[in-house]
Amino acid sequence: MGDSNQWQPLLEGALRREQFAVARLISFVEDRRAGWRDAMRAVFPLTGRAAVVGITGSPGAGKSTLTGCLATAFAGRGRKVAVVAVDPSSPFTGGAVLGDRIRMPALVEAGIYMRSIASRGALGGLSQSTRDAVRILDASGFDFILIETVGVGQDEIDIIRTAQQTVVVCAPGQGDSVQAAKAGLMEIADVFVVNKADRDGADKLMADLESMVSMGEHLQRVAPTLVSTVATSGKGVADLVRLLEERLPAGAGDRDQSGATVEAEIIALTETAWHELLWDELGLRAHLARRLQKAGNRVDPYAVAAELANIDVLRRILQTHPNGYHGRSALPSVNGETSVGTGKLLARSAKL
Ligand SMILES: Nc1nc2c(ncn2[C@@H]2O[C@H](COP(=O)(O)OP(=O)(O)OP(=O)(O)O)[C@@H](O)[C@H]2O)c(=O)[nH]1
Ligand SMILES: [Mg+2]
Structure with a gap:
């Protein structure tokens, strides 16, 4: 995992209240460096x-x-x-x-x-x-x-x-x-x-x-x-x-920690995660680049967006994903599903 574990020594230092470590851990999370979610999951139970x-x-x-x-x-x-x-x-x-x-x-x-x-x-x-x-x-x-x-x-x-x-x-x-x-x-x-x-x-x-x-x-x-x-x-x-x-x-x-506040935070965090998942990990951004290359000099943004959000297109991207898409190998998988629940997400949206 290498890079994504960088936060661990920072958290250890922060728990000893070393200000330098506290500052670096906050920056690590603020900059959304790889592993920031794991860092916050380790932090939360201590709050x-x-x-x-x-x-x-x-x-x-x-x-x-x-x-x-x-x-x-x-x-x-x-x-x-x-x-x-x-x-x-x-x-x-x-x-x-x-x-x-x-x-x-x-x-x-x-x-x-x-x-x-x-x-x-x-x-x-x-x-x-x-x-x-x-x-x-x-x-x-x-x-x-x-x-x-x-x-x-x-x-x-x-x-x-x-x-x-x-x-x-x-x-x-x-x-x-x-x-x-x-x-x-x-x-x-x-x-x-x-x-x-x-x-x-x-x-x-x-x-x-x-x-x-x-x-x-x-x-x-x-x-x-x-x-x-x-x-x-x-x-x-x-x-x-x-x-x-x-x-x-x-x-x-x-x-x-009233329901509405936590719910809003969870939705916001999940949406950010989906954004990364779809655009970067599943390659939607690359797909868009290819799509734009093919398009003429007058692109219809509504049509392209509708195409990218189409469940069949997403499914095709999933099927051709290098991991077969059952998640990043770095993430623990349960019954072939990733902890971030990509499989579930797509399975569910497919039913809609
Ligand atoms: N006369 C008087 N001046 C005050 C008092 N409290 C603050 N000031 C002055 O008001 C000015 C603004 O104070 P700040 O504490 O920087 O106010 P702030 O709300 O943090 O300002 P921003 O962060 O720029 O929005 C400074 O010059 C302070 O010295 C007060 O109780 N009486
Ligand atoms: Mg001020």
């Missing part, structure tokens, strides 16, 4: 212990400053803290992760691990990359994981669903209450933080949010709690820490 907090909100609201405050506070309480910063816009977040105003060395000294996830590496989607990274950190013994993301799109909302508690950060002078409602953040917030409470308009923002929260009482969930902070001075941060501590009992890693 479920960490408390995961999501921090989101509009640009410049003070998310990074607040993340730094929380990370330091929880590390000071003996927790092993990791920060995952999700930045879909920037191809390279590197040093900017926690804002240059935060003294990174202080965080590193406190043993806080920092990692950014950029869209660049997110082959299976940003939210999947984040989930994978959080699980690796959880398995590696980090018991308090903060995910910071800019809360604008569906992607970010999906990311934040990974968290047990979601903190939405607002600041005066940004029309945040309106934005928060629009972005659907109202539905996911467990805590609303009015940051920059030292600025004009903070009281008004707090009042607006209070009325929004009370109007949203019909929602089938506990109303979000409001907290006001000045992240730059640390004022109010203790209240937020206390609130999160109350809600995140140590060691109770009961993340959202």
